[in-house]
Amino acid sequence: MDVRVAGRPAGDRVRFEGQSGLFFGAQLGRLILTILTLGIHRFWWKTAIRRRLWADTTVDGDPLEYRGRGIEMFVGALLVFAVLLVPLSVVSIVQAVLQGMGLAWAAGLLQLVLVMGLFWLFGFAVYRARRYMLSRTSWRGIRAGMTGNGVSYAWLSFRMTLLNMVTLGFATPYADARRWNALWGDAMFGTERVRADVDWRTLTKSFWPAYAGSIIAFGLAFAMGFEGVEAAGKALAGDAGATMDPSVGFATLKFYGYLAIAFLASTFLMLGYRAHFHQEALGATAVGGLRFGFSATTMDWLKFYAGNVAWVVLTLGVGLLLLRFRLWRFWMEHLELYGELDTEEIRQSVLKAPVQGDGLADAFDIGGI
Amino acid sequence: MPTPSTSAASDARPAQLFDGETAARRLVRVTPWAGGLQLAGEAELLLARAELRLVSEGGQRTVLGRFDNPDWRLVAEPPLPRGWLKGVARADAVRPRDLRLLAVGLGGAAAVVAMMWLWGGVVLAAAAPLVPDSVTGPLGKGMVAQLVGERACESPAADAALARLTARIGAPRPIRVTVADWPFANAFAGPGGEIVLTRGLIEKASGPDEVAGVLAHEIGHVAHHHPTQALLRYYGVSLLAGSVGGRSAELADVGLALASTREAEREADAHALRALAVADVSTAGLAAFFERQLEGRGAAAEPEDGVQKMLAEVGSWARTHPADAERLAAIRAAGAETGARPAMSGADWAALKAACASRPADRGAEGAD
Numbered sequence: 024m025d026v027r028v029a030g031r032p033a034g035d036r037v038r039f040e041g042q043s044g045l046f047f048g049a050q051l052g053r054l055i056l057t058i059l060t061l062g063i064h065r066f067w068w069k070t071a072i073r074r075r076l077w078a079d080t081t082v083d084g085d086p087l088e089y090r091g092r093g094i095e096m097f098v099g100a101l102l103v104f105a106v107l108l109v110p111l112s113v114v115s116i117v118q119a120v121l122q123g124m125g126l127a128w129a130a131g132l133l134q135l136v137l138v139m140g141l142f143w144l145f146g147f148a149v150y151r152a153r154r155y156m157l158s159r160t161s162w163r164g165i166r167a168g169m170t171g172n173g174v175s176y177a178w179l180s181f182r183m184t185l186l187n188m189v190t191l192g193f194a195t196p197y198a199d200a201r202r203w204n205a206l207w208g209d210a211m212f213g214t215e216r217v218r219a220d221v222d223w224r225t226l227t228k229s230f231w232p233a234y235a236g237s238i239i240a241f242g243l244a245f246a247m248g249f250e251g252v253e254a255a256g257k258a259l260a261g262d263a264g265a266t267m268d269p270s271v272g273f274a275t276l277k278f279y280g281y282l283a284i285a286f287l288a289s290t291f292l293m294l295g296y297r298a299h300f301h302q303e304a305l306g307a308t309a310v311g312g313l314r315f316g317f318s319a320t321t322m323d324w325l326k327f328y329a330g331n332v333a334w335v336v337l338t339l340g341v342g343l344l345l346l347r348f349r350l351w352r353f354w355m356e357h358l359e360l361y362g363e364l365d366t367e368e369i370r371q372s373v374l375k376a377p378v379q380g381d382g383l384a385d386a387f388d389i390g391g392i
Numbered sequence: 393m394p395t396p397s398t399s400a401a402s403d404a405r406p407a408q409l410f411d412g413e414t415a416a417r418r419l420v421r422v423t424p425w426a427g428g429l430q431l432a433g434e435a436e437l438l439l440a441r442a443e444l445r446l447v448s449e450g451g452q453r454t455v456l457g458r459f460d461n462p463d464w465r466l467v468a469e470p471p472l473p474r475g476w477l478k479g480v481a482r483a484d485a486v487r488p489r490d491l492r493l494l495a496v497g498l499g500g501a502a503a504v505v506a507m508m509w510l511w512g513g514v515v516l517a518a519a520a521p522l523v524p525d526s527v528t529g530p531l532g533k534g535m536v537a538q539l540v541g542e543r544a545c546e547s548p549a550a551d552a553a554l555a556r557l558t559a560r561i562g563a564p565r566p567i568r569v570t571v572a573d574w575p576f577a578n579a580f581a582g583p584g585g586e587i588v589l590t591r592g593l594i595e596k597a598s599g600p601d602e603v604a605g606v607l608a609h610e611i612g613h614v615a616h617h618h619p620t621q622a623l624l625r626y627y628g629v630s631l632l633a634g635s636v637g638g639r640s641a642e643l644a645d646v647g648l649a650l651a652s653t654r655e656a657e658r659e660a661d662a663h664a665l666r667a668l669a670v671a672d673v674s675t676a677g678l679a680a681f682f683e684r685q686l687e688g689r690g691a692a693a694e695p696e697d698g699v700q701k702m703l704a705e706v707g708s709w710a711r712t713h714p715a716d717a718e719r720l721a722a723i724r725a726a727g728a729e730t731g732a733r734p735a736m737s738g739a740d741w742a743a744l745k746a747a748c749a750s751r752p753a754d755r756g757a758e759g760a761d
Contacts, residue, residue, distance in 0.1 A: 040452060078448050078455075085408065085417065085467060086453065094497075116531070123530020123537075163417060164410030164465040213415060366415035371463055 039355035041079035043348055049075070050344040066100065066380070067093030073156075076351045082162055082360070090166075091159035091380065099155075099382030107144070107383070111137075139181075144383065146180025147173045150206065151377070152384035157210055158376035163366065165213040168374035179205050193234065196226035196300075203304045212310050213369040221307040229299035237289035244281035251278025294328075295321045305358070311369065316359035327353050405468055409435050412463025422468055424476045429456075431466070441479040448483070457483060513655065516624055520617035525565070525584060528620055532584030536570055539580075540588060543751075545571040550747035553740035554607075557600075560671050560735065561608045564615045569607070571747040577684075579606050581613035583620045591748045598680045603744065604671075604735030605664060605678025612663025618656045661719055665726045673735045675723055682720040 053071065057064040070093040077089035114137055121130040150173035157167040183198035200223035207219035245252055251274040298321040305317040319327075331349060334342035404421035409431065411418070418434035428444060431437040439458075447455040453469040454477070536544075554569045567585045577593040587610045589603070597603050613619060668675050736744070 074448075078450065084469075085410075086448075086455065088447065088455070088465070094494075116527070119534050120527050120530045123532070123534035161463070163415045164412040164463045165415045166463065364415060366417065369415040371413055 036083050036360040037355055037358045038081045039076075039079060039352050040081070041076060041348060041352065043345060046075065046348045047345055054344065063097070066096035066385075069093075069096060072347055073159075076348065077160065080351075080355055085163050088161045089159055090161060091155070095155075095378070096380030096382065096385065098378075099380035100385055101382070102379055103382035103385070142184050143177050143181045146184075147177035148381070148383035149180065150176040150209075152381035153206060153210075155377050155379075155381045158374070162212075164371075165369060166372040166374075166376070167210065167212050168372050168376060169209045170211060170216075170374065171209045176205050176209070195234075195296075196230045197223040199223070199300055200226060200304075203308075207308055210310075211372060211374060212364075213372050215311045215364070215369045217308065217310045219304075219308045221304045225303050226296070226300055229296045233289075233292040233296045236292040237285075240285035240288040240292075241282075244278070244285035248274070248278030248281040250274035251276070251281075291325070294324050297321075298324050309362075311364045312362045313364045314361040316361060317357050318359055319353070319357040323353075323357065404432070405470075405472055407431075407466055407468035407472075409437075410463075410465040410467070411435075412461050412465070420466075422466070422472060422476075428480075429466075429472075429476065444480045445483045446477060446480050449477075456480070516621040517617070519624055520620040523583075523617075523620050523624070529584035531623070532582040532586035532619070533568075535582045536586045536588060539582075540570055540572040543573040545573050545591065545748035545751055547571075547743070547747045547750060549743035553736060553743045556740060557604055557607060557736055558611070561604060561611060561667050561673070562671060563611045567611060567614065571744075573748045573751050577681075579610050581610040581619050583623055585614050586619075587611070587614065594745055594747065596684070597677070599677060600734055600736035600741045600744075601674045601677025602681050603677070604673050605668060605675060606681055608664035608667045608671075608673075609660045609678065611667065612660030613656065615663050616656065616659050618660070621656075657719065661723065665723065669726070671735075672733055675726055677735070679720060679723045682723060 049071070050068075053064065053068040057068055070089075070091050073089040073091060077087040080087045114133065118130050118133050118137075121127075121133065150169070150171070154169040154171075154173065157169055160167045180202055183194070183201055186194045187198050200221040203221050204219045207217050210217040210219075298319055301317045301319060305315040308315045327349070331342075331346060334345060334349070336342075404423045407420050407422045409418040409420045410416075420431040420433040420435050420437075423430050423432070425438070427438075428441040429439045431439065443459055445457045445459055447457045447465070449455075449471065452471070453467055454471040456466040456468075458464040550571060551569075554571075558567050558569065563585070565585050567587060569587045569589060571594065572588050572590050574590040575592045576590060577596050578590050579593055580588045582588070587607065589607070589610075593606060594603055664678060665675060668678070734741075
């Protein structure tokens with residue numbers, strides 16, 4: 024039974040009606056307010072952006088709603104200060120003391136523990152930010168949410184990070200699929216659980232060519248700039264004389280140039296994988312009878328990123344204010360829905376919503392929106 | 393399915409009702425009545441204005457909520473006439489609870505700031521001596537190693553001369569003086585009794601008494617635990633400002649760091665005057681240093697790189713500070729009574745002046761460290 028409202032055009036089931044001009048105008052005042060309050064206003068700013076973007080988005084004709092509040096994010100940031108930054112600064116003092124005492128190995132060990140801890144916390148932050156955002160998102164009066172507390176996801180994400188470090192990124196499809204399934208598999212819409220079942224094997228089709236291409240690109244960069252590699256190595260080892268010789272300096276420069284080209288080529292190749300991943304991942308995600316899809320191709324992603332860069336450069340940075348808008352619009356324009364939800368069966372969420380916002384994600388600067 | 397309509401409600405507006413229990417959508421017609429809004433169709437309801445709240449009101453639609461059920465939503469598209477919503481509270485209107493929360497938050501923040509303003513110095517002064525040498529020693533050593541690095545001048549004769557000078561001036565704890573090969577005239581004190589004098593300071597000094605005066609001043613900082621206080625302040629205030637206020641707050645923090653040095657400078661001056669009097673060293677040297685700082689703009693060599701510029705700026709801030717004339721007057725007043733023996737023997741002074749002589753002459757070469 025399709026009960027679409029009369030007069031609304033059929034077609035895209037996910038529609039974004041936001042207007043960039045209106046959005047941009049609203050950001051200027053917020054920017055000034057944020058500067059005047061030494062940055063504290065940014066929690067309310069972020070909340071207002073989400074409210075606007077959610078409210079301008081309709082799914083099957085019904086608008087999304089964001090119910091978060093700035094004060095929740097503010098409290099979250101204070102909490103992170105107490106439980107994370109204070110201990111971290113103590114650790115950094117201890118480290119400086121160890122270094123000064125000549126116990127470089129102990130300082131190094133502590134540094135390793137610190138970095139590992141931050142890797143773990145990063146996954147935890149991603150989960151908590153998602154959980155907070157979903158718990159504040161509703162559609163048709165029904166709230167979304169997540170069932171876990173983030174600890175098991177943090178461990179999974181940590182293991183995947185280590186795996187990718189050991190395999191030099193070769194395990195990326197596996198890690199991406201595991202993370203996606205764990206994160207979205209914990210999500211709920213009301214009483215209906217989201218199912219996410221990406222098979223990493225389907226991702227290898229686009230990943231392996233991109234990975235091989237990247238290896239070749241970087242290999243070529245090292246081979247062609249070999250003189251520079253030697254010089255850079257010497258310079259890194261602290262041989263000051265090496266950096267003074269102009270011909271050696273030029274070789275180093277050339278090497279960095281090749282590296283930059285290889286990096287660009289690799290980024291472009293990986294964009295193909297990114298596009299494929301999102302198609303596969305959303306295609307393998309469903310809630311009830313509703314299945315998702317994502318239509319963005321490699322070219323769409325390329326145009327999106329190139330557009331972002333152009334916006335920011337041409338407006339001398341002012342365009343940064345529009346990036347969240349552009350990201351959301353990109354997602355909503357390419358998000359596709361198939362099938363129907365049994366809306367009579369889905370009842371209100373009984374999940375306990377977190378009280379405070381995504382302070383940890385704020386500290387890590389995670390998340391585009 | 394056509395919208396049911398009756399001739400009785402010709403001015404009825406179509407809307408969707410979500411009861412917050414299930415995700416089901418009920419089509420209703422909204423009409424106004426004296427007390428609020430009336431719903432008819434798939435749900436029959438008489439709603440009072442007082443129980444309604446306006447969730448959002450855009451160009452496309454009106455979204456209404458209910459106070460007694462936070463998940464209940466009535467979505468009218470196109471939007472309801474303004475007149476129908478008169479007396480309906482806005483959802484984002486400031487609620488008494490919010491005001492209380494805000495008042496508590498602002499009051500708390502104001503109290504913390506006031507306490508830091510009034511008692512922060514006292515607390516820091518009381519806390520700094522409690523940090524044991526086993527912590528401040530390695531920290532200071534590490535800081536000097538990082539700051540001065542390769543530019544430390546190594547001369548046993550100069551070190552011995554400085555040790556004799558330090559012994560004569562007297563210090564409350566062991567002091568380690570490092571001469572740094574920088575052209576500008578400045579001196580710094582770090583935690584754990586670490587003091588740095590620049591080559592420029594020694595070269596431009598009118599005589600050993602001037603170096604003795606500056607050294608006594610820096611020993612005054614050490615005696616009052618000022619570097620440790622600065623460290624505690626950094627880890628306390630800066631981290632809070634950085635985590636809650638974002639990047640813009642860190643700028644404000646720099647101001648705080650500078651502002652809190654005024655009192656410290658006076659304390660260090662007072663200590664220097666006492667120490668010089670006891671050691672029977674003329675305070676004319678210290679006065680001469682300040683005179684040059686007040687007058688000698690542009691006389692100093694141009695700093696070579698960013699770090700040097702920053703370090704030289706610390707001095708220039710002091711130079712432009714109005715309190716300097718006051719400080720000079722205080723030093724002159726005290727200087728009348730003292731001053732008999734030169735601070736250093738001729739041989740020691742010569743050794744100190746030659747402290748950096750063994751360093752390579754092409755000083756531009758290591759600008760990269």
